[in-house]
Amino acid sequence: MDQTEEKYPFYETFHIEGGNFTHAGSISSRIKRILKNEGFPNQVIRRMAIATFEAEMNVICYARWGILNLLVSTDFLKVVVDDEGVGIHDVNQAMKEGFSTADERIRELGFGAGMGLSNIKKVTDEMLLTSVVNQGTHLEFTINVVNGNPA
Amino acid sequence: MKLETLVQSFELEVKTGSDQLHQEVTGGYAGDLLSDVIAHSARGNVWITIQTHPNIVAVASLKDLAAIILAGGREPDPETLKKAAEEGIPLLISLLPAFELIGRLYQAGVPGIVSC
Numbered sequence: 001m002d003q004t005e006e007k008y009p010f011y012e013t014f015h016i017e018g019g020n021f022t023h024a025g026s027i028s029s030r031i032k033r034i035l036k037n038e039g040f041p042n043q044v045i046r047r048m049a050i051a052t053f054e055a056e057m058n059v060i061c062y063a064r065w066g067i068l069n070l071l072v073s074t075d076f077l078k079v080v081v082d083d084e085g086v087g088i089h090d091v092n093q094a095m096k097e098g099f100s101t102a103d104e105r106i107r108e109l110g111f112g113a114g115m116g117l118s119n120i121k122k123v124t125d126e127m128l129l130t131s132v133v134n135q136g137t138h139l140e141f142t143i144n145v146v147n148g149n150p151a
Numbered sequence: 152m153k154l155e156t157l158v159q160s161f162e163l164e165v166k167t168g169s170d171q172l173h174q175e176v177t178g179g180y181a182g183d184l185l186s187d188v189i190a191h192s193a194r195g196n197v198w199i200t201i202q203t204h205p206n207i208v209a210v211a212s213l214k215d216l217a218a219i220i221l222a223g224g225r226e227p228d229p230e231t232l233k234k235a236a237e238e239g240i241p242l243l244i245s246l247l248p249a250f251e252l253i254g255r256l257y258q259a260g261v262p263g264i265v266s267c
Binding site: 029050111 | 184190202230
């Protein structure tokens with residue numbers, strides 16, 4: 001880390017517009033750039049890029065809007081995503097690889113494979129998902145900078 | 152193997168990123184499901200797909216892929232071209248269908264992610 005430790009932790013907030021596929025991936029790209037500038041290890045950046053991309057896509061595919069909060073500290077990175085949307089009926093089922101409720105339009109774009117949440121689970125050290133049907137979904141995950149999940 | 156060698160050997164049309172062709176290709180990955188590519192492709196891979204929408208650029212950029220190769224002569228969406236140019240991602244087109252292209256790339260020594 002090339003900066004002094006006093007600037008940590010810091011927060012960044014990103015707004016995600018549901019249904020807008022044109023800029024899909026732009027938030028995860030921005031987060032990747034931030035972490036690169038801060039000098040985090042490549043492995044940590046790679047895992048964050050995967051997890052934030054999937055989280056961003058979930059809001060775009062299934063919600064009206066969402067907010068992604070990023071907390072950057074020297075020891076860990078934390079992301080909290082809250083959206084207003086259809087929600088998830090059965091969180092455990094949604095976590096299973098291959099389970100998807102995506103419609104044809106989403107699938108044609110190459111999304112909706114039912115891998116998003118399990119991808120997030122794989123690359124993070126902690127993950128929490130709660131949802132209220134027809135209201136929205138709350139997702140948070142943490143990636144440890146040292147001694148993290150090697151995935 | 153350098154990306155420009157692949158461009159020449161396989162007569163790939165370079166749509167964007169012509170200044171990025173000096174990159175070393177670490178291997179290849181194929182798929183049209185973005186989550187699958189996000190999960191399994193590796194840095195420096197060429198990615199063979201038939202998806203043409205702008206989100207493929209986001210995936211390639213996030214995973215530091217060497218290039219996107221659109222199989223079957225598919226043309227990228229205008230927005231995809233714009234984004235790829237902005238991000239400096241080489242976007243290449245092959246007239247070969249995916250299976251033929253991948254088979255020939257593999258034969259030419261571009262490895263997959265599993266070493267055998």
